[in-house]
Amino acid sequence: MEKDGQGANARGDKRTISRDTICGMGPSSGVQITRIGVPRTARSGDTVRLSCSFRLNGDDLYSLTWWKDDHMFFNYVPSNSQPKSIYPAPGILVHVGVSTLHEVVLTVDHRASGILRCELLATTFEQDTMEAAMTVIEVPTRGPSVSGQRGDYQVGDLLLLNCSSPPSYPSTTLTWDINGRQTGPRETVVTYPGESDGSGRVSAWSGLHMWLHAHHFTHGALVVRCTATILHVYRVSTELVITDGRSLHTSPREGASTGGKSPPQITNIR
DSSP, X not given: OOXXXXXXXXXXXXXXXXXXXXXXXXXXXXXXXXXXXXXXXXXXXXXXXXXEEEEOTTOOXXXXXXXXXXEEEEEEOTTSSSOEEEXXXXXXXXXXXXXXXXXXXXXXXXXXXXXXXXXXXETTOOEEEEEXXXXXEBOOSSOOEEEOOOSOBOTTOEEEEEEEEEEEBSOOXXXXXXXXEEOOXXXXXXXXXXXXXXXXXXXXXXXXXXXXXXXXXXXXXXXXXXXXXXXXXXXXXXXXXXXXXTOSOOOOOTTOOBTTTXXXXXXXXX
């Protein structure tokens, strides 16, 4: 069974940045942004809310603008008969009907990852800005796959396995476990360059090279696990059970697979 695990939900992971936490940024008089609220992380397809609080300090507001990197996507000019304007930006869909001067509501995909900036402009042309980073995660379409196993192994053989994970944003981090412990200096782990799908998502590839010794085969079986993770949001593993060809033990653990006999089992790891 394939299932993604979440250490903490990306939805609602909102961080507030206030003027008190930033030194030497913006004016001490005139218009002043006091804090912004931007999620640290979201998942592709999420609806997120951006907030921008400010003080005018006697000035009149001309406009409030939201930017993603160099792309303006929301502009509010209170003196206009239609104060709200939206502009195309990759990965961002503005819900203009429910967005206001103080809060903008978006649906996002992975292309919305980057620096989000609130910009305040007074009629006196006094200006202030504040920004924060957001990462929008797009998880792989399936769990990691392990390949390279053959039908029979014995002590003294060289085990060569590859683990791959489909394109995601950001790309998954792949790690290996041997009988429940992380790989060490006796095993060689090779990280190969991933391939882009042309939309900013990148696949991940990793290789495991190890010589097999008697201590690897607990009760005649070696358990190899490849785990794919993305930050605190996504964690999925594939387990492979390899039996010692010289052993009479032929009953692998239920839910796992023997090398070369059947596809690896994908399990939820929390």
